[in-house]
Amino acid sequence: MLRLYRALERRFGPQRWWPGRTPFEVAAGAVLTQNTAWTNAAGAVAALRAARRLTPAALAGAPRRRLAAIVRSSGTYRVKAARLQAFTAWLLARFGGRFSGLRAAPLAALRREMLGVAGLGPETVDAILLYAAHRPVFVADAYTRRVLARHRLLRAGAGYETARALVEAHLPSDPALFNEYHALIVAVAKTHCRAAPRCEGCPLRFDLGGRPPARG
Numbered sequence: 771m772l773r774l775y776r777a778l779e780r781r782f783g784p785q786r787w788w789p790g791r792t793p794f795e796v797a798a799g800a801v802l803t804q805n806t807a808w809t810n811a812a813g814a815v816a817a818l819r820a821a822r823r824l825t826p827a828a829l830a831g832a833p834r835r836r837l838a839a840i841v842r843s844s845g846t847y848r849v850k851a852a853r854l855q856a857f858t859a860w861l862l863a864r865f866g867g868r869f870s871g872l873r874a875a876p877l878a879a880l881r882r883e884m885l886g887v888a889g890l891g892p893e894t895v896d897a898i899l900l901y902a903a904h905r906p907v908f909v910a911d912a913y914t915r916r917v918l919a920r921h922r923l924l925r926a927g928a929g930y931e932t933a934r935a936l937v938e939a940h941l942p943s944d945p946a947l948f949n950e951y952h953a954l955i956v957a958v959a960k961t962h963c964r965a966a967p968r969c970e971g972c973p974l975r976f977d978l979g980g981r982p983p984a985r986g
């Protein structure tokens with residue numbers, strides 16, 4: 771797993787994820803990018819900032835319809851507005867809106883609790899925990915599962931939690947490493963490991979050992 775990481779790092783260099791001026795902004799971006807391209811979510815984050823709604827108190831206090839209009843560029847904007855407010859209400863109730871609480875709470879119980887917040891699935895929860903709170907949780911998204919399956923590290927069709935557990939078991943528990951590794955996997959998935967793999971020239975080709983990629 772580390773050999774793959776180093777090959778990706780050599781090819782793509784530092785990815786500097788996740789863009790965001792504050793942890794709350796990063797978390798809002800994680801919710802807004804669900805099922806949409808980052809450029810659409812980034813537009814919604816910028817609109818929230820321009821409307822001065824990018825603090826827990828300001829976002830929680832926004833009328834729902836007004837908030838939905840602000841995040842319109844993120845697609846399914848009424849759903850996104852509801853999810854943003856559900857997460858914010860939880861953050862305010864649980865930690866007074868402060869990310870220091872997310873950084874200090876026992877991780878497994880915290881993750882379970884966050885998965886109970888309406889509209890937060892594992893990928894969103896883990897992105898918030900990793901990128902906003904710097905907790906050692908790997909975001910085992912579809913790109914990760916595709917690359918690992920094609921390299922026979924994960925069985926084809928394995929679910930999110932299986933992939934997350936596998937990666938976390940085979941890497942040092944280091945949020946900075948998880949942060950960069952996930953960003954690098956996204957980079958290789960967008961450039962080479964697409965729906966139809968383009969292994970020619972891919973930095974991970976060495977790992978296939980001359981075999982074709984597995985189904986994944």
Ligand code: SF4
Nearest residue numbers: 920963969972975983
């Ligand atoms: S494109 Fe080929 S070599 Fe590159 S990550 Fe995908 S399966 Fe591996």
